[in-house]
Amino acid sequence: MVLNFGIIGTNWITHSYIECAQATQKWNLAAVYSRKEESANEFASKYTGQKIATYTDLDQFYNDSNLNAIYVASPNILHYEQAKKSLQAGKHVILEKPSCSTSQELDELFKLSKEKGLFLIEAWRHIQEANFKILKSSIPKIGRVLGASITFCQFSSRYDAVLKGEVPNIFNLEMGGGALADMGCYTVAAAVWLFGAPKDAHYYPAIISTGADGGGMLVLQYEGFVVHLHSSKMYTSDAPSEIYGEKATLVVPSITDIEKVALVDPRKKSREEIGTKKEDLNLKEEAEEQVRIILEKDWKAAGELEEHSRAVLKVIEKVRKDNGLLFPMEK
Template sequence: MINFAIIGTGWITDSFIQSAHSTNSWKLTTVFSRSADSATAFAQKHNITSTHTTLESLVSDTSIQVVYIASPNSLHYAHAKQCLQAGKHVIVEKPATSTAKELRQLFEIAEANDVFLLEAYRHIQEPNFRVLEKVVKEGKLLGNIYGASLTYASYSSRYNNVLAGETPNIFSLDFSGGSLVDLGVYPISAAIALFGLPVSQSYKPYIIVTGADGGGIITLNYEKFGVSINASKIYTSSAPSEIYGERGTISMNGVTDIERVDFWDAKTKKTEKLGGEKVVLNMEDEAREFGRIIESMDMEAYGRLRVISDGVQKVTEDLRRQNGLVFKVERG
């Protein structure tokens, strides 16, 4: 069993704990929160008693092998840095850091301490995405790729707070928020996992009253084709995601929680189902794969995930700079 601690007591942490425990490879042993009451309440909900209210006491706990971090975006770097320096493996929710410089430093610290820094892009570990990835990389079914359209636009309840005059963390540049880094990273990471790093990129966002981006259209330019991404937290789209090839078109219901992967054959005009049923716990496969990487010290798999994390950070940072979206940690 891999003993792990958590930083952050929101709904996504609950989901990770449930998914991790379902693999029978993980065991939650302690909870961190700056509030003793919050830590105790969350720990009791998960039938444990160990809590920490300072990072110093957390990282000195020798029973902990891995720390799962789901604190506000702007705190990821500081939290991860301290855990990695203490020799703990770290799983950090996306975006792992606010800047490429921070991410590079964390990977260097992880390497120096013989531990892993894993960014939680859970969707690229799901079975139907693995089916999609295999088909695209083999190349036999699609032939030459002509382009792709990826969609992930989902109205956030937090936008109601914005409309009421508030500034939730997720829509605040002070907390490294905005649609691009909170939601756009899903289709961007999917594109990089499928096609590699683009040669250039552009973004036309809708800037909301808080100064952050609410969503918009992203274009990733590859050598021979382009990928159009519709990503937003202020409107919803039910449009499918598609990949276009010389031999046909692959269609999915999205890039996360994929329920179907279909191939339309341009020659026969028939549709073939490639994917299976949607997973019940959408973080279970991520927890299982991360556990396997840690236990087996699989450097090859870790290297592939690092390439994706580096690529996403590079792309999103460039897109932000093109549009004057500057986080507090970047201001002089």
């Protein structure tokens, strides 16, 4: 069976998701929504040989009877309302990170999805990567965990716009932006998937001229160890991510698109490469798992992802509020 899906959000991540999803041969792009007809048609035209409906009216888009699911990749602040209407229309939802602005919004969406018998899945690509799974399954090899450091810093060209006095969406709290919501969420998601929900969390942000965070350091407190998370959109870092144990250290060059995994033994002074070849299409593994869950009605796997999404958002929401980084609905 192939699931027909529609998309909201005509940006680069949407093109990437479509390419990877359709490569599974279980997803089929069937509809595109854009506020402008010209943009919708231009976006759809890139997928020749496919019958794709285009919409500029969201209600008509939601009610397209040919759609089984909707991929929501709009600006962060719109996720909740658009996911809600998609579910109300009887569609499964693949929701780009960050899922929602607040835990209350996410709770409402999961409640609605269950009432409708539909799947709501947040699009965390990195936790579905083969090498991320190897990283997680290898933690017992390092003995008692003593700590971890996870880094994800990528310079955004839109930061230059900030320096010119502009307020791009990703650096605008009114649009649900900020580096933690846009970039740091990957590090939080990685830590929660690896170690579970933390006991406590503290964020030390670098506040920029827009009033949002351009980056920062986040410390997660676990029983017996802490995890340091480093994220930024103001600069790029090539620092690896590491998990430290009494017996060995696990090292990956990045926390997404992981090319290799190393097990470093300080006693043997050895470095063993234990990773596998990285998937060329970096969103394909998540798209495969998402469609598998929906087609097989795997509520157990969906429940694990739901618990993960809730825990990640609770951390982000807590530390944002601690630092006065408030979204419109919180003021």
